Amino acid sequence: MGDRQDVTGHYSSEGGLAGRLIEILEKSGIARAEITEASLHSVDQLHLRGRIAAEEFLDALGIRPGDKVLDVGCGLGGPSRMAAARYGADVSGIDLTTDFCDAARELNALVGLDDIRIEQGDALAMPFADDSFDRVFTLHVAMNIADKPALYREIARVLKPGGRFGLYDIVAGSSEPVHLPVPWASLPEHSHLIPAEDVEAAVIAAGFETERFEDQSALVEAYLDAQRTARQERVEKGEPEPPSGAPVIMGETFARKQKHIYRNLKEGRIAVRLGIFRLKDA
Numbered sequence: 001m002g003d004r005q006d007v008t009g010h011y012s013s014e015g016g017l018a019g020r021l022i023e024i025l026e027k028s029g030i031a032r033a034e035i036t037e038a039s040l041h042s043v044d045q046l047h048l049r050g051r052i053a054a055e056e057f058l059d060a061l062g063i064r065p066g067d068k069v070l071d072v073g074c075g076l077g078g079p080s081r082m083a084a085a086r087y088g089a090d091v092s093g094i095d096l097t098t099d100f101c102d103a104a105r106e107l108n109a110l111v112g113l114d115d116i117r118i119e120q121g122d123a124l125a126m127p128f129a130d131d132s133f134d135r136v137f138t139l140h141v142a143m144n145i146a147d148k149p150a151l152y153r154e155i156a157r158v159l160k161p162g163g164r165f166g167l168y169d170i171v172a173g174s175s176e177p178v179h180l181p182v183p184w185a186s187l188p189e190h191s192h193l194i195p196a197e198d199v200e201a202a203v204i205a206a207g208f209e210t211e212r213f214e215d216q217s218a219l220v221e222a223y224l225d226a227q228r229t230a231r232q233e234r235v236e237k238g239e240p241e242p243p244s245g246a247p248v249i250m251g252e253t254f255a256r257k258q259k260h261i262y263r264n265l266k267e268g269r270i271a272v273r274l275g276i277f278r279l280k281d282a
């Protein structure tokens, strides 16, 4: 159980999370009544390359209108809302952290997507029947879960045969150790990174075949480089920063966490993988 409490302790905040994120948008000039699924993207995508990565990833998953889709480790529900709004999918999300589940439900209601079901629960023992979903995905979740074979077996259980599983996750790089804190962990024992090859082997062992498994580290590095340049230009011109949920979501150490992501990537201590897998027919 230690593992689970470490995760929820790391991500929990002082309540009212959705309200504080809405306030950030309001301060940037977007009135509450005008907030849409799209205007939440600057604060609700808790993974590297934010909205752009989520759109590319969900497109690659081939979601069809009406598909039953499960977002495992849904966080604030950003990718869940995107899957519902962009493809007309019938979406469920599950997350261990109660604060995130509450915020996800509130944000769903705010933008009229409250038919998305959000469950509080553990990815390793999900409250769904076998063969329930056409598509299941994880975005930046497995680095919090030590038992990856069990995670991928549980995903295979709830997915229909022939269905697709997609992952966009951080994996171990070629050097160690990882500079901490990072957005998913403050202590080494809370960060569960394994090499990409071992991730793919665990997914295949759970009954999947690989359709796509690619290193996206260079894409992420280029994105972070561009963000740094843009920030420098804003400072020089005295322009305001665009709205960001990072300080609210990651707490007061957010700047160090972001710096460490950049450094870990540049030094090859972490890598980023996108994978699309098909569950073999029984």
Ligand SMILES: C[S@@+](CC[C@H](N)C(=O)[O-])C[C@H]1O[C@@H](n2cnc3c(N)ncnc32)[C@H](O)[C@@H]1O
Pocket: 007, 008, 011, 044, 045, 046, 047, 072, 073, 074, 075, 076, 077, 078, 079, 094, 095, 096, 097, 100, 121, 122, 123, 124, 138, 139, 140, 141, 144, 145, 184
């Ligand atoms: C970095 S956030 C990513 C959130 C979301 N997928 C996104 O990309 O916006 C990681 C999420 O995984 C959740 N998580 C970690 N371990 C989990 C577990 N065993 N079961 C369910 N959720 C888990 C955390 O609570 C957190 O919301």
